[in-house]
Amino acid sequence: MIELLVTVFSATFFVTVIRTTTPLLFATLGGLISDLSGALNVALEGMMLIAALTAVIVSVYAPWYVAVLSGVAAGAMLGALMALFHLRFKADIILVGFAVNILATGGTVFALAQATGGDKGTSINLQSKAVPAVNLSFLEAIPLIGPTLKALLSGHSILSWLGVFMVFAVWYFLFRTPYGLWLRGVGEYPAAPEAAGIPVGKVRAWSLVASGALAGIGGAQLAMFNYIGFTRDMTSGRGFIALGAVLLGARHPVGAMLAALLFGIFEGLAVVMPNLFNWxxxxxIQTIPFVVTVLALILFSYRAQRALKTRAQARA
Amino acid sequence: MSTTSPSRWKAVRREAGRALTAVVIALAVALIVILCTSADPGAAFRTLLTAPLSSNRTMGLWIDDVAKLTLTGLAFSLVFQARQFSMGVQGQVYMGGLFAALIAMSPIGTTPLAIPVAMLAAMCAGAVYGFIPGYAKARFGASEIVSSLMLNYIAILVVNYLIRAHLAPAGTGQLMTAKFPDTAIFPAIIPGTRFDLGIIIALVATFAVWFLLYRTSWGLKLRLVGHNPKFAEYAGIRSSFIMVSAMTVAGAFGGLLGSVFVQGRAFGNLAQSFDGNLAFEGILIAIVARSRPLAVPFVALAYGYLRQGAQLMGIRTDVPTEMISVVQAIIILLVASSFSLPGKKFFMGLLGKKPAPATPEAAK
Structure with a gap:
């Protein structure tokens, strides 16, 4: 037990948690945007998976930032596909989402086999690149707290820093710009913005595209920093966990970040625990993130339900 | 539901036509993909379309898949009719398979009771596993999509662990249990093929689900809750009870599928990751069948053929089996969306002309 505590309160564990949290954070923000616009995006999983493979394959031939951007584009295109079928052809968003997921599980294996010349498991024989880590070793020069600061802050992926910025950006967009207001209005009660002349369909379509783009960054981080290269089914439920994190984060960007961090911590635990408890x-150990998600979801939903009830009673 | 029979036939014909159009479009896309990737596209496409009929063995494989696809399609149809998006069939299959295997490997496994008791145990295990997300939703308001998906991952990991560490023959390092005793494995209907009890179970289950949905008051309430939950509530139907019971009953069918998997002649033991993602394909079956239980076996027959063709294509030609996921996704997208005739509206849509002023989705 003591060993676990020592591990958990070490700087290396903090770095691990940031690493495991980053893909989840992007996917959660993506889920948040589409959820606020009134479309539950169950395809985060498939979007991440396809973006991860796209990024890996592109990174063989192009610099890392082009690879990340192509992952983002892949996610955004899937979002546009969902918008087309959901909004124009009136298909149920959840069924469309699962169509994307099915396309992703099989399609990535198919594309991987094409790209590697027959390997259906990993992209190990592709020379894919990594997202660079941000080196902040100059922080060490600060007296007293310098070494700790360096241990905590140096060595994260550029995308992790982008993630922190995105939390702020999404918050600013949602709560400080008119478009954010439109988006929330469309999700809350579409008839009202419709009457006010706001293009409801367009807002929904763009939020699905944005949702896919964010999930795409998450996929790129997964395949270009957390692991270098693509493995079949490498997202292993992260997109669905992110869906839980959206609900758990009370549909607010900061809440989403905290929820992603919570799941990131447990995923980090699942990473370090095999070395400590080999019995x-x-x-x-691998079930931990999933069990935590179910429990957190139940607990949070229960609290939200109770809060709603007490408010209704207070009004009566 | 006061449709007279001519209009019902019309509806059936219309739905079948839509599904067929979707399949044709999907296959056309598949042909393009094969043309782009294969060295011998003709052989690959021919294998995809004709290989399941090439021998008795492959036909047995096809029918075996049809039985399993029917069961997963039924499980999804039940929850979709109640408009619950519980995606937990995969987890239920693993739990059902686990408990069927435990019975088959216990002393009961060598008695004539082995098959019915194992099936019953599997159904109970699946029902419990289906009950959890239902209860969590009804009692706490937890999204059934997320919780059922999480339970899938948990079930797979737990079953894989139990096989590796406890159920596999010690010291062999195998990732599967030993073969069950003969009394616990489904008898073959046609000797020498995989044509076994599974297909009969699937047909009985189809009838059972149809009867439950269309000939009992529970089924009527379930469909009402699915169609219009507000109205159902005004009519005094306890929608949360219907919701939980629908997921539980669907879970029992998921569990039954688990027993069909492990006790069928294809396996006859419990292996890691035995479902090969088949459980999830029930989504496609249920969507194409419009969640109508009587349509499910027919859709499973057609889809199983395609699935088997893809498997054989993966083995015999240079096009990987996974190519079929493109076809699956297109079929789901097209059938789930409201394209009427693929020509007119689709092209108008592409040109950016709206066919009718879109009604705001205020229902949400």
Whole structure:
């Protein structure tokens, strides 16, 4: 137990948590935007997976930032596809989302086999690149707290820093710009913005595109920093966990960040625990993020439900 | 539901036509993909379309898939009719398979009771696993989509662990249990093929789901809750009870599928990751069948053929089996959307002309 605590309160664990949180954070922000616009994006998982493969394949031939951008573009295009079928052809958003997920699970394996010349498991024989880490070793020069600061802040992916910025950007967009107001209005009660002349369909379509783009960054981070290269089904439920994190984060960007961080911590625990407790089977440790998601979801929904009830009683 | 029979036939014909159009479009896209990637596109496409009929063995494989696809399609149809998007069939299959295997490997496994008891255990395990997300939604308001998906991952990991560490024969390092005793494996209907009890179970289950949905008051309430939850509530239907029970009953069918998997002649044991993602394909079956239980076996027959063709294409030609996911996704997208005739509206849509002033989706 002591060993676990020592590990958890170390700088390396903090770095691990930031690494595991980053893909989740982007996916959660993406889920948040589409959820606020009134469309539950269950395709985050598939979007991340396809973006991850796209980024890996592009990074073989192009610099890392082009690869990340192509992952983003892949996610955004899937978002546009969903918008087309959901808004124009009136398909149920959840079914469309699962169509994307099915396309992703099989399609990535198919594309991987084409790109590697037959390998259906990993992209190990592709020379893919990584997202560079931000080196802040100059912080060490600060007296007293310098070494700690360096240990905590140096060595994160550029995309992790972008993630922190995105939390702020999404918050600013949602709560400080007219378009954010439109988006929230469309999700809350579409008839009112419609009457006010706001293009409801367009707002929804763009929020699905944005949602896909954000999930795409998450996928790129996963395949170009957390792991270097693509493995089949490498998202392993992160998109669905992100969906839970949206609900858990009370549909607010900061809440989304905290929820992503919570799941990131437990995923980090699942990373470090096999070394500390070799008597716990690996499969059981791997269930931790999923179990935590279910429990957190139930607990949070229960609290939200109760809050709603007490408010209704107070009004009566 | 006071449709007279001519108009009902019309509806059936219309739906079948839509599904067929979707399949044709999807296959056309598949042909393009094959043309772009294969060295011998003709052979690959021919294998995809004709290989399942090439021998008794492949036909047995096809029918075996049809039985399983029917069961997962039924499980999804039940929850979709109640408009619950519970995606937990995969987890239920694993739990059902686990408990069927435990019974088959226990002393009961060598008695004639093995098959019914194992099936019953699997159904109970699946029902419990289906009940959890339902209860969490009804009692706490937790989204059933997220919780059921999480439960899938948990079930797969737990079953894989149990197989690796406890159920596999010690010291062999195998990732599967030993073969069950013969009394616990479904008898073959046609000797030498995989044509076994599974297909009969699937047909009985189809009838059972149809009866539950269309000939009992529970089914009527369930469909009402699915169609219009507000109205159902005004009519005094306890929608949360219907919701939970729909997910539980669907879970029982998911569990039954688990027992069909492990006790069928294809396996006859419990192996890691045995479902090969088949459980999730029930979504496609249920969507194309419009969640109508009587349509499910027919859709499963057609889709199973395509699926088997893809498997054989992956083995015999240079096009990977996974190519079929493109076809799956297109079929779901087209059938779930409201394209009427693929020509007119689709092209008008492409040109950016709205066919009718879009009504705001105020229902949400």
């Amino acid at each position: 716990i089977p690996g499969e059981i």
